[in-house]
Amino acid sequence: MRIVVVGAGLAGLTAAELLHNAGCDVAVLEASNRVGGRAYTRSAEFINGQAAEAGAEWVDNVHPRMRGLVERFGLRMDDNATTWTAIRRWLFRDGALLGPADLARLDPQLGDELDRLEDFFASVAAGISDAAHPAQHPQAAHYDSLSAADIVDQLELGELARLFATRNMQGEFAAEPHEVSALFVAQQRALYEAAATPHGEVVAQRIVGGVSGVTAGLASALPQGMIRFGETVDAVTIDETGAHVRAGANTYHADQVVLACSLVPLRAVVFDPPLPPELAAAVHGLGYGRVTKTALQYPERVWPAGYATTTGRAQRVYEPTVGHPAESGILMGYTGGEGGTRLADLAESERMREIELSQREMYPALPPPLGGFSQAWSGLALFGGSYAVYRPGEITRFWDVLRRPHGCIHFAGEHTATWTGYLEGAVESGETVASRLLANR
Numbered sequence: 001m002r003i004v005v006v007g008a009g010l011a012g013l014t015a016a017e018l019l020h021n022a023g024c025d026v027a028v029l030e031a032s033n034r035v036g037g038r039a040y041t042r043s044a045e046f047i048n049g050q051a052a053e054a055g056a057e058w059v060d061n062v063h064p065r066m067r068g069l070v071e072r073f074g075l076r077m078d079d080n081a082t083t084w085t086a087i088r089r090w091l092f093r094d095g096a097l098l099g100p101a102d103l104a105r106l107d108p109q110l111g112d113e114l115d116r117l118e119d120f121f122a123s124v125a126a127g128i129s130d131a132a133h134p135a136q137h138p139q140a141a142h143y144d145s146l147s148a149a150d151i152v153d154q155l156e157l158g159e160l161a162r163l164f165a166t167r168n169m170q171g172e173f174a175a176e177p178h179e180v181s182a183l184f185v186a187q188q189r190a191l192y193e194a195a196a197t198p199h200g201e202v203v204a205q206r207i208v209g210g211v212s213g214v215t216a217g218l219a220s221a222l223p224q225g226m227i228r229f230g231e232t233v234d235a236v237t238i239d240e241t242g243a244h245v246r247a248g249a250n251t252y253h254a255d256q257v258v259l260a261c262s263l264v265p266l267r268a269v270v271f272d273p274p275l276p277p278e279l280a281a282a283v284h285g286l287g288y289g290r291v292t293k294t295a296l297q298y299p300e301r302v303w304p305a306g307y308a309t310t311t312g313r314a315q316r317v318y319e320p321t322v323g324h325p326a327e328s329g330i331l332m333g334y335t336g337g338e339g340g341t342r343l344a345d346l347a348e349s350e351r352m353r354e355i356e357l358s359q360r361e362m363y364p365a366l367p368p369p370l371g372g373f374s375q376a377w378s379g380l381a382l383f384g385g386s387y388a389v390y391r392p393g394e395i396t397r398f399w400d401v402l403r404r405p406h407g408c409i410h411f412a413g414e415h416t417a418t419w420t421g422y423l424e425g426a427v428e429s430g431e432t433v434a435s436r437l438l439a440n441r
């Protein structure tokens with residue numbers, strides 16, 4: 001079986017390896033000059049051997065595929081396991097950095113209100129018997145028609161809880177609360193709930209040396225030359241002889257095609273015959289979150305440990321180099337939703353300046369930065385965003401159609417996974433497509 005895989009991110013690399021090992025003739029077409037896609041560790045901008053993730057950063061303890069790859073390639077997780085609720089630790093507002101005790105004094109209801117919000121989503125999640133099929137929830141249409149913002153309004157959360165809820169949506173879903181389907185939030189909660197049972201608590205860690213160690217490992221497991229770099233797929237034609245995948249001047253013939261890239265670049269690909277209407281609607285319509293990550297390295301660490309939420313432009317500020325022995329440290333600004341898009345409109349140097357100002361407002365003792373980068377994913381044509389966000393109405397319209405084969409065309413990538421939006425989901429989707437193809441050959 002001849003297979004063309006479009007995209008050398010985690011999904012494409014996973015599918016390619018499984019299909020190649022099963023004896024298929026595989027070609028991977030990658031538009032850029034590197035593997036990994038949204039898994040991208042950057043170190044060239046930094047001194048003292050420090051690095052920061054431009055894309056995916058955390059691997060949860062409930063992500064067995066990723067943990068397995070970390071082990072397989074001789075990598076290890078760092079010692080700074082963090083629970084996601086740690087995000088509520090610090091708030092910078094009106095010129096003051098408030099710690100957990102200040103927050104409790106300022107708004108004694110804050111913790112309870114945020115718990116009420118989570119309890120609401122947990123109650124909807126309880127109606128999802130299988131997180132792979134959220135549209136089977138008995139009231140799927142109702143909850144899918146509501147946004148996370150509608151729920152915040154219904155629960156009449158106070159100002160501080162709204163701020164944290166908004167920042168959590170901008171961080172987790174890379175979107176504004178009104179852009180996130182309540183059923184999608186519940187699907188993710190159902191998934192975590194089911195996965196967490198054997199672990200007790202969900203914690204996230206970084207991969208020491210960076211997530212690119214995993215994608216480099218996967219690429220090196222493929223035969224030389226299987227990945228063709230600089231090949232941007234622009235047309236897929238299907239006729240009685242099979243699929244013809246065009247990338248500029250080159251055309252690759254295949255029996256089956258795996259489209260393992262974000263849907264945004266696929267919107268520019270010409271399909272002949274055209275994709276069926278409900279599939280085309282999903283390809284062109286599915287929401288994408290927007291994240292801009294700006295990592296600045298400072299010669300000294302003059303900030304408290306932990307994550308800070310800020311009313312300022314950066315939104316969330318934290319240190320990816322926690323535990324690194326050097327005196328220098330990196331501060332990340334993680335800006336999602338509309339804030340991420342606004343930053344994406346600026347030149348990289350301007351983004352870095354904006355985030356530096358936002359960080360300096362919080363920590364006035366910051367020395368001038370040594371260097372850094374700002375990666376605005378929504379401004380990059382090969383990604384068009386950070387990861388999929390199912391907006392109100394989109395779980396019921398798009399979830400199933402993206403997960404079905406369409407003749408010899410198969411979709412893979414995080415947006416087609418149960419673990420949508422995660423590295424784990426990308427690997428999961430590569431496995432799903434490969435096993436479907438192998439089962440049907």
Ligand SMILES: Cc1cc2nc3c(=O)[nH]c(=O)nc-3n(C[C@H](O)[C@H](O)[C@H](O)COP(=O)(O)OP(=O)(O)OC[C@H]3O[C@@H](n4cnc5c(N)ncnc54)[C@H](O)[C@@H]3O)c2cc1C
Pocket residue numbers: 006007008009010011012029030031032034035036037038039054055056057058059231232233234260261262265266291292293377382383385386387412413414415420421422423424425426
């Ligand atoms: C800012 C950010 C933060 C994140 N944080 C986390 C996190 O902490 N934890 C986590 O688990 N996940 C996180 N994610 C999500 C995770 O990075 C993705 O789910 C995952 O990497 C997606 O992999 P993929 O293989 O589906 O797609 P991609 O990585 O996008 O790979 C697709 C590949 O296809 C290529 N391509 C695109 N168009 C074409 C074309 N026309 N022709 C040929 N090639 C093409 C691209 O260049 C790319 O290499 C984050 C993502 C971002 C952007």
